[in-house]
Amino acid sequence: MSLLLSLEMAEALADDAEALATLHDRELNAELLAALRDINFPRNLGLLPSGEQAEGAWRLMAAALPPEPDPLTLDQLAVDYAAIYLTGAYGASPCESVWTDDDHLACQKSMFALRSIYAAAGLAAQDWRRRPDDHLVLQLLYIAHALRQTEGADALRRLAAVLDEHLLLWLPDFAERVASRCETPFYAALARLTFVWCEQLRDLLAEQLGEARPLRRDVEARVRPQPAESAPLAYMPGAAQSW
Secondary structure, eight states: OOOOSSSHHHHHHHHHHHHHHHHSOOOOOOHHHHHHHTTTTTTTOOSSSHHHHHHHHHHHHHHHHHHHHHHHHHHHHHHHHHIHHHEEEEEEEOOOHHHHHHTTTTSHHHHHHHHHHHTTOEEESTTTSSSOOOHHHHHHHHHHHHHHHSSSSSHHHHHHHHHHIIIHHHHHHHHHHHHHHHHHHHHHHHHHHHHHHHHHHHHHHHHHHHHOOOOOHHHHHSSHHHHHOOOOOOOTTSSSSOO
């Protein structure tokens, strides 16, 4: 196990990532909501909030848990779930490629890059046609796996690089889009909480490694370089045949 993160801390963080993945993975029902209330979610998370933004996200998530959901509330939650994760009605895809591809297409470069990262860790998407490798749920599950496998600073740097070059490149935009378009406070709060939790995890890795985080724009420039602009052709008298 990492000399930087204790076994207990790494396991707690991995549990957090799996809990968030579960909430993005499936439609909510009364039983799952009751379980969240019983464990005092999100105050049960191992990575406790630090700073105004994080504390605000935690409070919003706690307030968004319906105490005793009636059928109408469950129907509204189901509509939001479908619009975000199934139909794309909110224009807030949970897949990275849609955000990072120049043409906003699914199953592009990001998916194949993450597939290679998963393969190196002995992992693979169960059915990439149903849930591509760059889906939010699979990226969170990879984080959980990586946290449980960290052995030294190099492993933490690899995890930090995956966060920088993948999830944190598009998750802020996803969270903002969901929060501004969904109908229920639960999914608005969940999107923001997920982003803030990933931000705090990255900050923790930077602290443990003693290495400053790169700026998002610098990461984007490195992983998505813009093609060089071609100079327009200039007319040169005598260089072409006259008609």
